[in-house]
Amino acid sequence: MKLCVALDLPSKEENLSLTRKLKSEDIWLKVGLRSFIRDGESLLKEIKSINPSFKIFLDLKIYDIPNTMADAAESVSHLGVDMFNVHASSGKKAMRMVMERVNSLPNPPLVLAVTALTSFDASSFEAIYNASIVQKATQFAKDTYESGMHGVVCSVYESQLIKSHTSSDFLTLTPGIRPFGESQGDQERVADLVTAKKECCDFIVVGRPIYQSANPLSVVKKIIENM
Ligand code: C5P
Numbered sequence: 001m002k003l004c005v006a007l008d009l010p011s012k013e014e015n016l017s018l019t020r021k022l023k024s025e026d027i028w029l030k031v032g033l034r035s036f037i038r039d040g041e042s043l044l045k046e047i048k049s050i051n052p053s054f055k056i057f058l059d060l061k062i063y064d065i066p067n068t069m070a071d072a073a074e075s076v077s078h079l080g081v082d083m084f085n086v087h088a089s090s091g092k093k094a095m096r097m098v099m100e101r102v103n104s105l106p107n108p109p110l111v112l113a114v115t116a117l118t119s120f121d122a123s124s125f126e127a128i129y130n131a132s133i134v135q136k137a138t139q140f141a142k143d144t145y146e147s148g149m150h151g152v153v154c155s156v157y158e159s160q161l162i163k164s165h166t167s168s169d170f171l172t173l174t175p176g177i178r179p180f181g182e183s184q185g186d187q188e189r190v191a192d193l194v195t196a197k198k199e200c201c202d203f204i205v206v207g208r209p210i211y212q213s214a215n216p217l218s219v220v221k222k223i224i225e226n227m
Contacts, residue, residue, distance in 0.1 A: 001227045003220065004028035004057055006165065006207030007047075012039040018210075019050050021217050025224065028055040028082070030205055036060065041079055048080075055082040057173075057203075061114050063087040066094035070101040075106050082139035085153055087111035095147035098147040103148075110171070113144040114153040115162075115176065118176035121188040133189075134158065138165050144172055151202065156191035159199040173203035179223050192225050 005022065007015040007029055015035055019108045029047055036043070036058065044124040047054055057107045058081040062072050069090060086098060095113060104106045116125055125133045133155075141152045141162040151171025154162055159172040174188040177196055184190040185208055198202050206223065 001201060002028055002055075002203045003223055004030050004205045004226065006030045006032065006059075006175075006205055007035055007054055007211075008032055008207045009035075009211055012046075015043065016040075016046055016050070019047055019054070022220055023051050024087055025110050025217075026053070027220065028057050028203065028226075030045055030057045030059050030207075031081075032059045033061075044079055044081060057082065058084040061085055061087055062098075063090050064094075064197055066090075066097045067093045070097040073098040073111070074101050074105065077102055077109055080133065081109055083110040083112065083150075085112040085114055088144050088152065092143045092147050097142060110150045112151045112153050112171065112173055113140065113147075113149055115140040115144075115158065116154065118155045118174075118187055118189050132158045134161065136161065141166055141170075146213040155189040156188055156196050156199050156201055159196075163200060167191055168200075171202045172200070173205060174199075174201040175203045175207075176207040177206050177209075179204075179206060179209055179219075179226070185216055193223065198225070 005027055009015045032199050062069055102111055129136050130222055137154055137158045144152050145166040152174045155176055156174045174192045178184055178190045179193040181192050192198055210216045210219050
């Protein structure tokens with residue numbers, strides 16, 4: 001299991017200051033929409049200059065027509081990130097085109113697809129997708145696997161189920177982690193570290209429990225010790 005720290009702070013300087021505090025750790029860093037729109041490629045370069053071994057997950061959740069997604073995937077790959085994601089609801093044709101394009105490049109990054117956002121509860125999910133989270137997340141995961149992607153973003157509670165419908169080495173990356181039972185904020189389907197371990201999650205994403213803590217480094221060390 002790998003820890004992926006969400007760099008969701010309001011400014012580039014705050015994100016880089018958090019990154020510097022975690023400089024010695026073997027972790028992934030997640031750059032999301034707000035930070036990337038605001039700070040762009042220079043943020044990615046500065047993260048790697050703090051520690052070249054940091055792995056970067058660019059969480060843009062790409063969703064568009066297949067050709068536009070493939071073009072975007074190529075541009076994202078040229079940024080030198082280690083992993084990025086798309087929405088599985090964009091469909092198999094789009095995901096296949098993304099993988100064809102990415103696999104034609106040197107050093108292709110890992111590509112994941114989002115099944116259901118962890119901020120959905122059962123009824124708000126059903127109102128949009130007309131199916132239960134488990135049904136739809138399983139279907140999206142199968143589509144993602146058959147499209148040649150490396151894994152999915154899902155809640156902890158779907159991780160094992162998705163592996164059983166695809167493959168044990170199909171990656172699951174799970175946000176909504178409250179390692180030691182911290183406050184859940186706007187997340188609905190949260191889980192602690194013990195549950196994430198039991199459910200065989202490959203990556204756990206943790207944001208607020210780390211960056212809102214008075215001592216982010218000690219929280220990260222404690223999480224790693226308990227992984
Ligand atoms: O602060 P917290 O630990 O809830 O942060 C979770 C991070 O994971 C946020 O950056 C959020 O955008 C992201 N995320 C999520 N659910 C998904 C995909 C990404 O919470 N399905």
